[in-house]
Amino acid sequence: MARTSHRNRIYDDYLGRIQRGEIGPDDRLIDTAIAAELGVSRMPVREALMKLAHEGYLVGTTRGFKLPDLSHREILDIFEIRRLLEPRAAAAAAEALDAATLDAMARAVSDAASTLDSGDITLFFRASEAFRNAWLGAVPNAALRETIQRYLSQVQAVRLATMRDPDAHRVIIEGLQALLDGFRRRDVLATQDRMLRFVMAAEMTYQKLAPGNDA
Numbered sequence: 114m115a116r117t118s119h120r121n122r123i124y125d126d127y128l129g130r131i132q133r134g135e136i137g138p139d140d141r142l143i144d145t146a147i148a149a150e151l152g153v154s155r156m157p158v159r160e161a162l163m164k165l166a167h168e169g170y171l172v173g174t175t176r177g178f179k180l181p182d183l184s185h186r187e188i189l190d191i192f193e194i195r196r197l198l199e200p201r202a203a204a205a206a207a208e209a210l211d212a213a214t215l216d217a218m219a220r221a222v223s224d225a226a227s228t229l230d231s232g233d234i235t236l237f238f239r240a241s242e243a244f245r246n247a248w249l250g251a252v253p254n255a256a257l258r259e260t261i262q263r264y265l266s267q268v269q270a271v272r273l274a275t276m277r278d279p280d281a282h283r284v285i286i287e288g289l290q291a292l293l294d295g296f297r298r299r300d301v302l303a304t305q306d307r308m309l310r311f312v313m314a315a316e317m318t319y320q321k322l323a324p325g326n327d328a
Contacts, residue, residue, distance in 0.1 A: 208301060
């Protein structure tokens with residue numbers, strides 16, 4: 114029973130770290146090191162990491178587990194999936210969001226907007242993540258919600274890189290503000306359209322910044 118409890122706790126902890134962008138592409142998650150740090154046996158740590166790998170959040174290597182190393186083509190494929198799924202998910206969330214979640218989203222957008230002057234990319238990333246996790250958590254369809262969470266976690270490095278671009282920084286904040294307006298008004302069609310535009314803008318930024326693109 115204790116082993117299962119440890120495994121679930123470690124799984125939840127590292128899933129949250131991945132989704133918040135706290136684990137980078139160069140990080141290696143080694144079961145023995147994590148077990149020693151947490152004061153538990155190696156097996157529940159390994160089971161938690163294996164579960165994350167099975168769900169697509171991590172991949173196994175000879176030096177522990179790491180975030181997936183996606184090719185340019187795979188990233189473009191994920192953007193195609195985002196265009197198909199996220200507008201529908203946002204529309205569903207617009208009908209389900211409660212006042213407390215909307216307030217949290219408004220604070221996240223305010224925090225993100227403040228970074229235009231401060232240049233605090235860490236705060237910008239965390240605020241953007243808080244906004245995304247808030248509306249995504251309101252999506253009634255659990256399978257849809259979990260699918261979106263999985264592929265977004267796979268492209269954390271891409272998201273961090275694009276957020277550092279000054280033009281992308283501004284475009285993302287404008288997109289978050291437009292989305293917040295749609296969610297506040299519970300305008301399903303407007304929110305769906307704004308989410309599609311938001312994803313398309315993110316893809317255009319990625320294409321511009323992708324290695325080998327001299328455009």
